[in-house]
Amino acid sequence: xxxxxxxxxxxxxxxxxxxxxxxxxxxxxxxxxxxxxxxxxxxxxxxxxxxxxxxxxxxxxxxxxxxxxxxxxxxxxxxxxxxxxxxxxxxxxxxxxxxxxxxxxxxxxxxxxxxxxxxxxxxxxxxxxxxxxxxxxxxxxxx
Numbered sequence: 001x002x003x004x005x006x007x008x009x010x011x012x013x014x015x016x017x018x019x020x021x022x023x024x025x026x027x028x029x030x031x032x033x034x035x036x037x038x039x040x041x042x043x044x045x046x047x048x049x050x051x052x053x054x055x056x057x058x059x060x061x062x063x064x065x066x067x068x069x070x071x072x073x074x075x076x077x078x079x080x081x082x083x084x085x086x087x088x089x090x091x092x093x094x095x096x097x098x099x100x101x102x103x104x105x106x107x108x109x110x111x112x113x114x115x116x117x118x119x120x121x122x123x124x125x126x127x128x129x130x131x132x133x134x135x136x137x138x139x140x141x142x143x
Contacts, residue, residue: 007058
């Protein structure tokens with residue numbers, strides 16, 4: 001089990017303790033401005049955070065068992081052990097800009113409650129994301 005899985009198992013365990021404590025404390029609050037009982041909005045958020053932490057921990061645990069040990073889990077690793085190619089990043093791509101523009105269009109549609117503008121922004125976002133993914137997969141004459 002790698003360090004990321006251990007970290008998220010610890011966070012999930014912490015959230016379990018906090019969630020139980022939260023439900024106990026909110027069910028016993030007695031004041032004039034509160035209806036007696038559990039406060040469900042915060043409790044639901046804590047339960048969802050707990051499930052998310054354990055989901056990530058399980059994913060990291062399963063992927064760590066299928067892959068080789070990484071340099072971040074070596075006891076005597078050096079900085080150079082983690083060096084290497086991290087991936088290919090396009091220096092001059094226009095598609096992240098168009099993705100941002102489409103998110104702004106969707107946000108403006110939500111702010112003014114124009115659902116047609118939200119739909120147009122969603123179509124723009126799908127188009128820009130598709131073109132970003134196909135940027136180097138299409139021949140130059142197809143751009």
